[in-house]
Amino acid sequence: MELEVKTLDGASAGSITVSDEIFGLDPRVDLIHRVVRWQLAKRQAGTHKSLGRSEVTGTTKKFVRQKGTGGARHGNRKAPQFRGGGKAFGPVVRSHEHDLPKKVRALGLRHALSAKAKASSIIVVDAVNAAEAKTKAVKDRLAKLGLSNALVIDGADVDANFRLAARNIPAIDVLPVQGINVYDIVRRDTLVLTKAAVTALEERFK
Template sequence: MELAVTTLAGKSAGKITLKDDVFGLEPRADILQRMVQYQLAKKRAGTHKTKGRSEIAKTGAKMYRQKGTGRARHSSARAPQFRGGGKAHGPVVRDHAIDLPKKVRALALRHALSAKAKDGGLIIVDELAAKDAKTKSLAKMFEGLGLANALVIGGAELDDGFRKAAANIANVDVLPIAGINVYDILRRHTLVLSKDAVAALEERFQ
């Protein structure tokens, strides 16, 4: 697969050949769905918690005698049916993460990249750098490239000026190559890769 390379200013910077085993697969929705579920489940804090009857700070003494009152028999006031009692079957602190084999996770990333390439939502730029680190000038460049909702992936290290300039642009995420993930790729309309990012991805999947 061959794609045109552009600069941030919108000028042509030649062409690049992308490997079909990374960018040319037929996207599978089932694999992408499994990966998104895996990522979202892993992000959940799982810190939701309510107190059970054993954790309530109340006396455990029997409320009143068993017989002779004409009332229902009860033991502890910490039971769930009483005000201030413990919650029955309430949420507890737990890990929501699910298992997904490493090979499936790697395959999902390739399918996400291929999906963007197939839909025309993939743009390759020669370099991600901003000399003046001004948000206004970078936003104008993005507007010229038609980037209203995009994920921008750079090399191993991001240019500090570019990162700072892009930080205040709405609906634009900027990540180094180590942070690339399926969920962020799919949630943005356009994927922008630097030439360094392409080289790193193809080396990763050799």
């Protein structure tokens, strides 16, 4: 598969041949969905917590006679059915993480890249850099490529000025190639790859 290479200012900079095994697959939504679920579950804090019967403050004194009142038998007011009592089967601090095989994660990433390629939502640029860390200048350059909602993937090292300038632009994410992931690819309209990122991805999946 051949993709056109552009500069950040929107000018043409030739073309690049990319691997069909990474960018030319027939996208499987189920694989992409599994990886996104795994990512979101892994990052969930799991710090939600409610107080149980043994944790709420209150007396343990038996407040009603066992027999003779015509009512139910009760021990103390910390029971879940009373106002101010502990919660029955409430949430506890736990990890929501679940396992997903490495091969499925890698395949999900390839299918996410292929989905963007099939939708013509991939732009390859020769490099992303900025002379100075000015948000307005970078925003104007991205506008020339028609980018308002995009994930920008650079090589191993992202240009410091570009990263600082872009982080204040809404809906624009900048990551090094090591940080590329399915969720960030799916949540942005356009995927912008540098030539260095394409080379690194092809080396990674070789």
